[in-house]
Amino acid sequence: MPTELSAEQAAARLGPVDTLGITLGPGQPPALLRALGARQDWSNLRVFGALLAVGTELFSRPGVHYVSGFYGPIERALRDMGADIEFAAADFRRFAPLLERQAPRVMTTVATPPDADGWCSLSLHAGGTVGELRRAGADPERLLIVEVSDSYPRTFGYGSRRHALHVDEIDILVRSTDAPLALPGGDVPPTEVERSIARHAVGFIGSGATLQTGIGAIPNQIATLLAEGDGTGYGLHTEMFTDGCMHLHRAGKITNTGKGQYDGVSVTTFAFGSQELYSWLDDNRDVAFLPVDIVNSPEVIAANTDMISINGALAVDIQGQVIADTIDGGQFSGIGGAEDFVAGAGLELSDRSLICLPSTFVKDGELRSRIVPWFGPGAVITTPRQQVDVIVTEYGAAELEGRTVRERGEALAAIAHPQFRDALLAAALRAAKGRSPVG
Secondary structure, three states: EEEEOHHHHOOOOOOOOEEEEEEEEHHHOOOHHHHHOOOOOOEEEEEEEEEEOOOOOOOHOOOOEEEOOOHHHHHHHHHHOOOOOEOOOOEHHHHHHHHHHHHOOOOEEEEOOOOOOOEOOOOOOOOHHHHHHHHHHHHHOOOOEEEEEEOOOOOOOOOOEEEEHHHHHEEEEEEEEOOOOOOOOOOOOOOHHHHHHHHHOOOOOOOOOEEEOOHHHEEEEHHHHHHOOOOOOEEEOOEOOHEEEEEEHHOOOOOOOOOOOOOEEEOOOOEOOOOHHHHHHHHOOOOOOOOOOHHHHHHHHHHHOOOOEEEEEEEOOOOOOOOOEOOOOOEOOOOHHHHHHHHHOOOOOOOOEEEOOEEEEEEEEEEEEEEEEEOOOOOOOOHHHHHHEEEEOEEEEEEOOOOHHHHHHHHHHOOOHHHHHHHHHHHHHHHHOOOOOOO
């Protein structure tokens, strides 16, 4: 049985020199991280995690070094204020083996209180930490700290893959009343650009397709159009379960039949959204949480029937290279699972991978194109050109798979803002027969 301690007592079990592994986003233990942030005696605490979703002073303390696999608003703020933070580039599915290599002495997560049989549901996050949580609990030289709160929804795995830890696996149990961070519920109406992008994207989604969607206004608008449309019988196999996914369920559009695997349930590895979403997920067996190495495996993704992946981007060049996680070379978000799903959908010609973005943005009062002839020095590519299938803007969709560089450039020029089309077409012409598009 675990030792029950307060968050402050549990935080004291870490040494000034130590290593700590935390889960991604909604799986992070709020009370424990705040208690760790209250300490000021750190000499060399190394923390491995991603997408911070808890307010804590820990990562701004001297002597604390944070390695993040995905930047969110908190990571960007920490970087800008001079905290000791670094980015580790990795696809989401690689988080598990990379964390195993680091083998932090202390592992921690949030969970629900134990049920009558002693099982603590891992609630909103499976991700890449489940294996390392169990290894830490089984190793007498390591420490597994689990914070439990009734404010977290009880969720489930699939078959023999239980989405839970047993109390007998836990070294220290911390009880709290904290609730998960809730994101806005989508009350902000979409722009006309977002509506147009969604309309073009929906044209690729037929009844019975299996869907992966990300977060944001465009995926939410796609979900809205699908919920209101005539299509039906969809399946869900998505790394992140969002409010849009919930709305599709409520509209009766998700049946999860005929997917070819995990029939009868929507598959995800973590959920992040509104409090309404968290309440809907509580005790809901229509959604199965599985480790990311399963959910984001390209081979598993490809085995789904008519897989359609829908992701966003920040920029694309006429070669089809995509930048999705950096701005002017500076880290903005992370590679995450987008590349996993682009690769998975690319294994079957009947599957489609849609990358959606507005055609322009405004910087310093100047209209600029997100579709460019080529990227400049310092650009960091997220998705290589050979893996890109369809690019969608408010002007239409460019199908790139199997096309030459010239054909790609012409297709992308057609969905760019009219102000920038001539430059893109000129670059595409220069790139004919495998030449460089650079003038």
